[in-house]
Amino acid sequence: MKIAAFDIGGTNIKWGIVTDEGEIIEKGSFPSRVEEGADRLIENVQNKCRQLKEEYSVSGAAISTAGQVNSDEGEIVHATENIPGYTGMKVAERVENAVGIPVRVENDVNCTALGESWQGNAVAVSNFFCVTLGTGIGGALVMENNLVPGASWCAGEMGHMPLYPGGLTCTCGNRGCLEQYASAGALERQVEIQKDRFVPLPEFFEEVRKGEKESMRIFDTWIDHLTNGLQSIVHLLNPSVLIIGGGVSAQGSLLTDAITESLSEKVMPNHFSALRVRIAGKGNEANLLGAVRHYLDNQ
Numbered sequence: 087m088k089i090a091a092f093d094i095g096g097t098n099i100k101w102g103i104v105t106d107e108g109e110i111i112e113k114g115s116f117p118s119r120v121e122e123g124a125d126r127l128i129e130n131v132q133n134k135c136r137q138l139k140e141e142y143s144v145s146g147a148a149i150s151t152a153g154q155v156n157s158d159e160g161e162i163v164h165a166t167e168n169i170p171g172y173t174g175m176k177v178a179e180r181v182e183n184a185v186g187i188p189v190r191v192e193n194d195v196n197c198t199a200l201g202e203s204w205q206g207n208a209v210a211v212s213n214f215f216c217v218t219l220g221t222g223i224g225g226a227l228v229m230e231n232n233l234v235p236g237a238s239w240c241a242g243e244m245g246h247m248p249l250y251p252g253g254l255t256c257t258c259g260n261r262g263c264l265e266q267y268a269s270a271g272a273l274e275r276q277v278e279i280q281k282d283r284f285v286p287l288p289e290f291f292e293e294v295r296k297g298e299k300e301s302m303r304i305f306d307t308w309i310d311h312l313t314n315g316l317q318s319i320v321h322l323l324n325p326s327v328l329i330i331g332g333g334v335s336a337q338g339s340l341l342t343d344a345i346t347e348s349l350s351e352k353v354m355p356n357h358f359s360a361l362r363v364r365i366a367g368k369g370n371e372a373n374l375l376g377a378v379r380h381y382l383d384n385q
């Protein structure tokens with residue numbers, strides 16, 4: 087069986103043809119063009135999906151998307167202005183009606199967790215927390231082999247845990263949220279402020295690897311912010327694995343070693359003895375795979 091998978095983000099929409107064994111046999115992407123609005127965005131997904139249905143005879147569509155998702159109904163219950171007009175969008179219904187195949191929709195961070203649990207670095211792990219570091223910070227929680235959605239589809243919003251009450255203003259309306267200090271976006275801002283010039287993150291991490299003093303100091307402070315948040319997650323949930331996703335996960339052991347070392351000083355011994363910090367092994371394919379896993383589990 088072949089399924090058309092989509093990963094809808096604020097910049098790009100990735101797509102793939104995925105088998106029910108989890109093999110990606112074809113993939114590509116096109117720009118989201120969010121400035122044209124959410125209706126247009128969904129029309130673009132419908133058109134691509136129709137084309138993939140004809141070309142590959144797919145039996146359904148699996149969608150991973152930004153925003154808080156009622157995954158029973160395939161509806162966006164809340165989205166930020168990253169995709170204007172997206173809140174309330176009945177994604178599953180719209181694509182199903184236009185293309186004539188079953189459609190399932192799940193939040194993108196939850197899809198990362200499902201993808202990692204199916205094919206990546208959380209295979210056979212019953213209790214884990216997945217953190218994605220991007221413009222903001224996302225979180226997804228798997229307890230006793232079940233993805234935990236929460237009462238209104240938004241469990242795991244780790245990025246909005248308060249780190250410095252009264253601190254930097256956050257997109258959620260509060261101040262001092264973790265993601266204002268510990269996201270990849272926050273790191274990029276700090277690097278620019280401290281160095282007084284814009285440095286792309288891959289270049290910054292290269293400086294850290296070479297032991298450049300100022301870069302190491304900025305990196306250590308960022309890791310310290312991040313593990314202040316992870317410390318609470320570990321104490322609250324006692325996971326056996328923390329999966330670190332998002333673009334910065336390309337930094338591999340530079341990241342996992344620093345997080346592990348910092349957590350060793352913050353987490354109680356019994357919690358720490360059970361804990362492993364791992365990178366999301368499927369990288370940017372995890373969301374496509376996770377969307378398909380969700381589709382297969384909810385047929």
Ligand SMILES: [Zn+2]
Pocket residue numbers: 245246256257258259260263
């Ligand atoms: Zn916030």
